[in-house]
Amino acid sequence: MARTNEEAAELVQELADLLSITGGDAYRIRAYEKAARAIVGYPEDISGLDVAGLKKIPNVGESIARKLADFNASGTIRQVLELRAQIPGGVRALTAIPTLGPRKALAVYRELGVSSVPELTEAIEEGRLRELPGFGARTEENILHGIRLMQRAGDRVLIDAAMELAEDVVAALSQVPGCLRCVYAGSLRRMRETIGDVDVLAAADDPGPLMAELTALPLVADVIAQGDKKTSVRTTRGVQVDLRVVPPESWGAALQYFTGSKQHNVRIREMAVHAGLKLSEYGLFDAASGELIVSATEEEVYRRLGLPWIPPTLREDTGEIQAALDGALPRLVTEDDLRGDLHSHTDLTDGTASLEDMVAAAAARGLEYYAITDHAPNLYMQRMTDEKMLAQRAAVGALQRRYPGMTLLHGAELNIDPDGGVDWDAGFLAGLDVCVASIHTHFTQTAEETTRRLVRVCENPHVHVIGHPTARRLGRRAPVQADWDEVFRACAHTGTALEVDCFPERLDLPADLIRRALRFGVKFAVDSDAHSPGHFRNVRYGVGTAQRGWLTPDDVINTWPLDRLRGFLARKASAA
Structure with a gap:
């Protein structure tokens, strides 16, 4: 999915949400919601389309097409800016609570002056919400549940947003002269449902050009830390990217090290210690002599520890290591x-x-x-x-x-x-x-x-x-x-x-x-x-x-x- 489509869809959905808060026409609101879904799923990048081309998107008529043309020209939709100005920021923040809804958010603001999540939590604890029409004890319980749900999500993003970002970064870095390999690792490679930071691993003899290229990418908002082994950036998409560059001969050990969960890696390192070995991102070494034993591929690292290769999606320390020892790893569906x-x-x-x-x-x-x-x-x-x-x-x-x-x-x-x-x-x-x-x-x-x-x-x-x-x-x-x-x-x-x-x-x-x-x-x-x-x-x-x-x-x-x-x-x- 083109990033332009996603940003445009978010604005159209926000327009629907803002109209819900202000009591807009239900038919128009549904039309915007359907258009937002269509824009996200549209296979072509909409940034190069004129009004006629935009109208070919399902559920996008003349009015919405003109708003999208406005977005293509200015990066925003003017009606969204106008509605944002009419609605207090606190109310918009409250609508992020999954179980609250825009009209209830406006009601608690108007009736109780509540304009933040902490204020809303306090109002619920004091029993003030149930005094409002349409609210009750069950409503309070549902809203508290929604607040906890939102807080647990924190700064994490859904896997598709993280994957799109990771693939953009990997594609850009793979073109850098001297880059021999480049992939995403970490929780994204394990296909977790939500992702905190995106981990990218590269192999090169000289890490400098890769580190410089990452910090220069247009999607980078600011550089958090930059060094020879690791550079961290905050992207314009709100997600942190951590790039690690290792020598080519350390590739397999590094990929294993930066893919598994913390618990999985602790177990693997314990197995290495019991075998008189030491495992790091640079390889599997003899603990006594410091001699490098294996490091080039993940398969070598696991094999030297007496294990078959364990698929990344299983590396959570939930029984996969014992299953590998027993020869009982499943042939996973693909x-x-x-x-x-x-x-x-x-x-x-x-x-x-x-x-x-x-x-x-x-x-x-x-x-x-x-x-x-x-x-x-x-x-x-x-x-x-x-x-x-x-x-x-x-x-x-x-x-x-x-x-x-x-x-x-x-x-x-x-x-x-x-x-x-x-x-x-x-x-x-x-x-x-x-x-x-x-x-x-x-x-x-x-x-x-x-x-x-x-x-x-x-x-x-x-x-x-x-x-x-x-x-x-x-x-x-x-x-x-x-x-x-x-x-x-x-x-x-x-x-x-x-x-x-x-x-x-x-x-x-x-x-x-x-x-x-x-x-x-x-x-x-x-x-x-x-x-x-x-x-x-x-x-x-x-x-x-x-x-x-x-x-x-x-x-x-x-x-x-x-x-x-x-x-x-x-x-x-x-x-x-």
Whole structure:
């Protein structure tokens, strides 16, 4: 995704948020929100487009196109600046709290004079919030939960933002004469959900040109520290980048050293000490003589310690070292293993691309099968109807003739009601190839209520996959509470798969819960949940999460050949 697109989308979304605060027209607000999603997912860099070109972006009409042209010319949108001036900065700061919302933020400012997170926390502790219309004890609890969620996120960014920055830096540094190797390492290489600092590792005989190039990059806002071995900069994107340059002969040891978690590296160094060795970023040495033993590749370092190479996504000291010693490391699922995608959307509901464009993009990925799963009618704002769904089924059938090499599946993303029911009756659902069911509302039920809700939907013979099971949105919405072991038992018993949603703000089911679910024999689907062709890029993040959960190809139903997948889906339906 072009950085210009991301910045423009953020401004358009901010415009929607500001209009929400000021009581703007609901239709216009939704139009801006849909346009923001479309801009983020648009495959072309919008910075070179005129108004006519901008209007080709889905959900971007004349008015929004002119605002984007304003952004291309000035770097901002004038209406956003005007609205910012009308709304106190404290109110805008409060809207960053995931569970508060713009209108409630304005209410606490107007009624209580609260204009900061500490003031809001104090008002809640004193019981002043529940005196306001529309507020109560449950609202206070939810807002406090949102404050804690925001504070935990801190200065960390989602993996896609960190990855884009890292790849830009690596690409620039790789062109420097004398740079022999350059990659990102650290938590990003381990595919953590959120990233603090981006670690970049390079190999060169002379580190000077690389250090100079990093500090001169246009994306650098200021230099925190600069030296021969390490340079740290703060970027214009608000993320710190740490560059370390090592001699070429130390590459493998350095890559191992700067990739693993602190706990993983402590364990590895302990193994080295017990073997009479010393491990550092420069190599594995004999502790007594100081003689270098190995350092050129990660494989050499691990092998000399009696271990096979351990995939970066497992290096968290959560059992991977013992598994390596036992010869029991899993053959992790990869993006190349995915034969299909079982969850995606079109502009029939909240997607930003047509059915034809989404199918073409799926075919370009080389998929063997692809499911279109637009939202069902109980998510009323998407305006789905039986007639629209049946018309789409006919359109999918017509498109199938144009793509004989890829099997198209017609399905839906159903909405899990508070009691575990779903949209449509059994007769209608039986006509769908695949049904994903997800929680989209009532996120604050008790753990007992949510557990019953999820168990009941697993027992529905027409539900094949539970979509983004915890319903979390990183930094914005906490996961629902449930007895997950009970849910996993239900999934295993009923043959219901759990999704690993690839959206960077979801990555749901999380890795720790994936590993727990594996113990019950649950199967999984690693799905894009794409709302535009550009969202297919997110699959690598979902695969990274699946790897962190120790999933193999056999654990993931959309790595299976189509006939095996159809057998899995049919067994669920046969229980009807």
